[in-house]
Amino acid sequence: MAHLTPTPVLEPGQDRTMILNMGPQHPSTHGVLRVLLEIDGETVVRIMPDIGFLHTGIEKTCEAKFYQQVVPLTDRIDYLCPMTNNLCYVLAVEKLLGLEIPAKAQWMRVLMNELTRINSHLVWLGTHAMDIGALTVFLYCFREREEVLRMFEAISGQRMMTSYFRIGGVALEPPLGFFDRVREFAGYFPDRVDEYENLLTGNPIWMMRTKGVARMTAEDAIALGASGPTLRGSGVDIDLRRDMPYSSYEKFKFNVPVRSEGDVFARYLCRVAELRESIGIVRQALDGMPEGPIKADAPGIVLPDREKMKTQMEAMIYHFKIITEGFAVPAGEVYQAVESPRGEMGYYVVSDGTAKPYRVHMRAACLANLQTLPAMCEGGLIADVVAAIGSIDIVLGEIDR
Amino acid sequence: MVFSPAITDLEQLKAHPAVAKLLDWNPASVAGARFDRDEMTIFVDRSCIREACALLRDDPSCLFNFLSDVTCVDWFPAEPRFEVVYHLLSISKKERVRLKVRLDGASPVVDSVTPVWPGANYFEREVFDLFGIRFAGHPYLVRLLMPEDWEGHPLRKDYPVEGYR
Numbered sequence: 287m288a289h290l291t292p293t294p295v296l297e298p299g300q301d302r303t304m305i306l307n308m309g310p311q312h313p314s315t316h317g318v319l320r321v322l323l324e325i326d327g328e329t330v331v332r333i334m335p336d337i338g339f340l341h342t343g344i345e346k347t348c349e350a351k352f353y354q355q356v357v358p359l360t361d362r363i364d365y366l367c368p369m370t371n372n373l374c375y376v377l378a379v380e381k382l383l384g385l386e387i388p389a390k391a392q393w394m395r396v397l398m399n400e401l402t403r404i405n406s407h408l409v410w411l412g413t414h415a416m417d418i419g420a421l422t423v424f425l426y427c428f429r430e431r432e433e434v435l436r437m438f439e440a441i442s443g444q445r446m447m448t449s450y451f452r453i454g455g456v457a458l459e460p461p462l463g464f465f466d467r468v469r470e471f472a473g474y475f476p477d478r479v480d481e482y483e484n485l486l487t488g489n490p491i492w493m494m495r496t497k498g499v500a501r502m503t504a505e506d507a508i509a510l511g512a513s514g515p516t517l518r519g520s521g522v523d524i525d526l527r528r529d530m531p532y533s534s535y536e537k538f539k540f541n542v543p544v545r546s547e548g549d550v551f552a553r554y555l556c557r558v559a560e561l562r563e564s565i566g567i568v569r570q571a572l573d574g575m576p577e578g579p580i581k582a583d584a585p586g587i588v589l590p591d592r593e594k595m596k597t598q599m600e601a602m603i604y605h606f607k608i609i610t611e612g613f614a615v616p617a618g619e620v621y622q623a624v625e626s627p628r629g630e631m632g633y634y635v636v637s638d639g640t641a642k643p644y645r646v647h648m649r650a651a652c653l654a655n656l657q658t659l660p661a662m663c664e665g666g667l668i669a670d671v672v673a674a675i676g677s678i679d680i681v682l683g684e685i686d687r
Numbered sequence: 688m689v690f691s692p693a694i695t696d697l698e699q700l701k702a703h704p705a706v707a708k709l710l711d712w713n714p715a716s717v718a719g720a721r722f723d724r725d726e727m728t729i730f731v732d733r734s735c736i737r738e739a740c741a742l743l744r745d746d747p748s749c750l751f752n753f754l755s756d757v758t759c760v761d762w763f764p765a766e767p768r769f770e771v772v773y774h775l776l777s778i779s780k781k782e783r784v785r786l787k788v789r790l791d792g793a794s795p796v797v798d799s800v801t802p803v804w805p806g807a808n809y810f811e812r813e814v815f816d817l818f819g820i821r822f823a824g825h826p827y828l829v830r831l832l833m834p835e836d837w838e839g840h841p842l843r844k845d846y847p848v849e850g851y852r
Contacts, residue, residue, distance in 0.1 A: 341832040345817075346841055350848045381724055384688050508778065511754055511806025522778060529781045618693070618723055621774050621785065623755065634772065636760055649756040649774070653809050686832055 303331050306668070310339050314417040314672045317682030321659075321675075325668060333663045333671065335656055340686035348646035352612030353379055354453055356646060361447040363648055364684040366409055369395075369402040370626040372451035375646075377532055378622035378635040379453050382615050385584055389576040391455035392534040397468070397571040398441070398450060399533075400564040404475070405434045406627035406679075407561050411482060414554070414676035418495045423485050430478050433471055440464055454588035455581035465572055472569050479561050487558070496551040500662035500674035503548060510661060511654035514629025515560065516678050519553035521546035526625040537574070538567050550670075550677040557679070560627075587613050612641030621649075628652055628679050650684040693723035703727055704748045705784050709739055718789070728785045736773075736788050737798040737824075743775060743784070744803060751775035751784055754800070757810035759818045763844035768792035771820060773800070790820065799825040817842035 309320040318339035324332035344363060348356045360375045361368035373395055380387060412427035435445040441460050442450040450457050486492045502512075507520040517524065525542040527535045543559035545552035581588045589608055590601035607613075617639040623632040629651030636645040655678045662674045700706050700720045706729060709717050716735035721728040731739050743751040755774040762768055773786040788797050799822035800807045811822045812831040819840035822828055830837065839846055 338830075338832040338834075343841060346846075346848055381688065384690055384724075386688055508753055509805050511804065511810075524778050524781075530783075619726075619728075620724055621726065621756070621783065623783075630755060630776075632756055632774065634756065634758055634774070645760050647756070647758040649758075653813075654806055657806055657809055 302326055308671070310336075315675060316413060316680055319656075319675070319680065319682055319685075321671070323668065323671065328667050328669075330663050330666055330668060330671060333660050335659055337653075337656070337682070337685050340682050342687070344687045345646055345648065348643055350642065352641050353615055353643060354608070354612065356643065357451065357453070358447065358449045360648075361449050362683065363650070363687055364626065364628070364631070364652075364681050365446060366406040366681055367402045367627050368446065368448045369398045369450060370406075370624060370631060371648075372449060373399055373533065374622055374624045374626075374631050374633045375635070376451045376453050377624065378620045378633040379615065379643075381620045381622060382618055382635060382637050383453070383584075383587065384616075385454055385582050385587065387455060387533075387582055388579045389534070390578045391580045391582070393571050393575050394456050394460070394580060395451060395533045396535060396538065397568060397575075398448075398456075400567045400571070401434055401437065401468070403564045403627045404561060404568075405431055405438075407557050407564075408434070410557060410627070410676075410679045411561075414679070415486060415492075417672050417676045418492070420486060420489070420492060423482055426478070426481060426485070430471075430475065437464070437467060437471070440467070452581070452588065454584055455579070459580055465575070468568065469572055472565050472572065475565050476562060479558065479565075483558060486554070493551065495673055496554060496677075497547075497549060499550045499670045500666060500677060501547075501549045502658055502662050506661045507548070507658060510658045512629070512658045512678075513651050513654065514625065514627070515553050515556040516629060516655045516658060518542065518544045519556045519677075520548035526623055526630060530623070532622070532624060538570050540564075540567050550673045553677045614639060614641050615643075623649070626651055628681065628684070629655060648684075648687060650687065652678075652680045652682075652685045656680055656685060690724045693721055695719070695721050700727075704746075705729060705743055705751065708742060708746050708749055712738075712742055726783070726785060728787055730787050730789065733788045733790060733797050736771075736786065737800055737803060739786065740773070740775075740800045740803045743786075749777065749784075750779050751777045751782075753778050754804040754806055754810075755783070757800070757807055757814060759814045759820055759842070761818060761842065761844045763792070766791055769795050769818065769820060771797055771814065795820045796823055797821075798823050799828075801825055816840070819843065 303324050303326045306323040309315040310318040320336040322334040360371040408427040408431040412424035415423035439445045442448040504520045504522050507517050523544045540563045543556045585604050594601040595605045615637040619636040621634045623630050632649030634647040638644040663671050697720050716732050719730040743749045753776040755776045758772050760770045767789040769790040771788045775784050814820050816830040
C-alpha cells in the first residue's frame, strides 16, 4: 500500500507545495482509492495513488479450490462486470482442457457479456457525470441498469454475483420469455442513450469540464499499459473482441469507437459509442441464437442434469466425483485475455495436472489504467483529478483483488 | 479445440520472429522455448531480460510494444524456484509472446523492465509484494497491496492459505 513514487520530504525553504490527502473514503474515488496530491496552490504537482485497501488474496484462495469452485470467486474481482470475469476464467480453463463449447453456449456468453458491458458502462456514466456535477444522468442510467440487473436475476438467480458461466458452457437454460425481454430492452435502449447524450454531449458545462482535460498521448498510454476505452480514447485502435476474437465474437459485426483527442471527453465519447455497439451485438446475438445444448458433452467435467442425476447411475457417479474430487486438468499454462468494459482483462492459469489450479493470476485492466493518472493529472487542476479518475473507470475490487 | 502436443525443441521454434531475433542478438539469452496450446513461451536468461524486452519492443519484425502483464509462479520446493512471467502483446500484429525468467530461491533478483515500459511499475511491485522477488533498478520497490509492515510473501507456496496464526 503505497504510492507510485516516494513521498517527498520537503526541505524547509522549499515549502511552496503541500500534500493533500484524498480518500480512501472520498465519494469520487469509486471505492477505496486513496490519492496523495502534492499541490502548488490549485495546481497538482504530483499525484500518488495508494491502493490495497480491498486486497482479499483471491489469487491465493484460488489455489486452494477446485477449478469449478473458482468461478464464484471471479465475480468478486470486478463486481461491475461479473460475467466478463467468469468468461475469461472459463475460457482459460477450457483452453487448458481442450474443450469444445457448443454454439448456443458461446452465443449466450456473448449476449450476457454485452449486457454486462452495458451494465458496467451505465454505472460508469452515472457516477462519472455525478462526480463532475451532473446529478440527473445518474438517475437515468440507474433506471436502465435496474432492468439489466433484473434480467441477470431472471437468468442466474442473482443480480450482481451471477456466476452464470460454467467450465464447459453456461449454468442454466434461459427462462421462458427471457429473449423477448432482452429484445424489448434492446428496442428502447438506443433512445435512452440519446437521452443521456442530450443531457451531456452538447452541454457547455460538460464540455468545459471534460474537453482538453487530463490529456494523454498514445505513446504514454501504450508505455503505461493502458487498455480499453482509456487507450482507444488516445487514438490506439485495438479491441480484443475484434482483433483476437474469442467465444465466436468473429461472427458479430460491430465498430470499435476510437477518438484521437486523448482527453476526458474522448474517453466519454468512446464509452457512449460502445453502449450503442453493444446493444447492436445483443440484437445480433438474439437474431442468430443457434439451437442446441448449452453445455459441452464432457461427462467428467460438466455436471449432469439434475433429472439424469436422479435416474441414471452413471450420471450420479459423475456428479459425486466432480463435487468431491473435482476434475484433473492437463498440465500446462494459458494466458487468456478478453475485452472487459475497462480494458484487457487477462487470466493466467497454470495447471500441474491436479484438480486444483496451481496458480491463477488476474491481469487487472484497472491496475494498469490507474498508472496513467500521473500522466493525465500532473500540471492540471485539483478539480480535474476527479474528472480524470472518473474517466479511467476504475473498480477497486479489481485493482486490489 | 484440439491442440497438437507441445514443442519444446528450440531448433524447431527458430522460425518464430521473437526467438530468431533474440538468438541473432545473443545466443546465450535464450535458455529454451516452448510452443503449447498456440502460445509461445521463451525462457530468457536472467541477465538479459531488460535488453531482450527493449529489443522485442523496437524490432520491426516483432513489435511487441505493449506489456500486458508481469507475474510470477512459485515451483517450491523445486529449484530454480521462481518463474517471473512477462506477457507481451504486439498491438499492430495482434500477437502475444510470453517471456520467462527462472530465479533460484536464494537470491530472487532480476532486472526491472520499468525503463522499457513505465507501466511495469505496479506489476513488479505486486510481484515483489506477494512473492518477494526483487527488481533491480525499480524506481520505488515497496509493497503495493499488503500493509507495509506485513511479514512474509503470501503467494509463495510455503505460505499457508490461512496465513500464519
